[in-house]
Amino acid sequence: MSSLNHHFKISKLKDYLYVIMENISIIHPVYRNDPLNLYLLLGTHTALLMDTGCGLYPLKPIVDELIVDRKLLVFNTHYHWDHPLGNVEFGEVYIHESEVELVSKPYDVSYFKDSPNEIVKIYAEQDFLIPPAKIIKPLQDGNIFDLGEIEVKVIHCPGHSPGSICLLTNRGELFTSDVAYYGDIFLPNRDSFPLVLKSLSKLMKICEEQPDLELYPSHQIYPCDKNLLVDLYNGIRNIENLWESKKAFDFFEAWQVDDEKFRYYVAR
Numbered sequence: 001m002s003s004l005n006h007h008f009k010i011s012k013l014k015d016y017l018y019v020i021m022e023n024i025s026i027i028h029p030v031y032r033n034d035p036l037n038l039y040l041l042l043g044t045h046t047a048l049l050m051d052t053g054c055g056l057y058p059l060k061p062i063v064d065e066l067i068v069d070r071k072l073l074v075f076n077t078h079y080h081w082d083h084p085l086g087n088v089e090f091g092e093v094y095i096h097e098s099e100v101e102l103v104s105k106p107y108d109v110s111y112f113k114d115s116p117n118e119i120v121k122i123y124a125e126q127d128f129l130i131p132p133a134k135i136i137k138p139l140q141d142g143n144i145f146d147l148g149e150i151e152v153k154v155i156h157c158p159g160h161s162p163g164s165i166c167l168l169t170n171r172g173e174l175f176t177s178d179v180a181y182y183g184d185i186f187l188p189n190r191d192s193f194p195l196v197l198k199s200l201s202k203l204m205k206i207c208e209e210q211p212d213l214e215l216y217p218s219h220q221i222y223p224c225d226k227n228l229l230v231d232l233y234n235g236i237r238n239i240e241n242l243w244e245s246k247k248a249f250d251f252f253e254a255w256q257v258d259d260e261k262f263r264y265y266v267a268r
């Protein structure tokens, strides 16, 4: 399977769950927080792909081979570039209603023009404007999708981006997207921290009700447990105390703050 394309690394995690990993540091060295995890859930009649990645190499043939004759649903967990750029390969993609517009037009990745890495030539061939999927459909908090023996519930968790979603299954998995992972954490400006913390609290509450949940983030290690949420919650609350140690990080137009567990980029 992995011979299909060296770029993607495919692992079977469960009978019904695959992860397709994509390294994003090959695009620009500022991304130390790779790999990106694209998850594929296989229900009895329908499959669900979470995110379409960076759009560098064909993803659909890999997905088609894994899902066999199931119907396919494609979700974007949010609009940030590393998650929707493969959308054009798929006819129809779902994203939270607040981000539909953002992925309905060509995606401008001109910030990679100065990348020292050769691979951005693939974007240059498209003038750094990556085309969207033909049809973008809206998701709302609480939507439930039946894949056949697997049910997936949409949980809106604004903060990392306005329309970030997490997905909860009836099989004990919580896909936390970029809302929570162990790596470099991108945050909106400091005024939005209460919203970020509120979304993390929402997930922590779900974990209290279902203590055995496995957490599958869109970057870095998986599965994690609820401690990821606790660590990130406490870390973000502590940023105020570390604020004097911040450094400017111009590529992201952000302030960089480090603690023992995370590096935070806080939008300026």
Ligand SMILES: [Zn+2]
Residues within 6 Å of the ligand: 080, 082, 083, 178, 218, 219
């Ligand atoms: Zn991401």
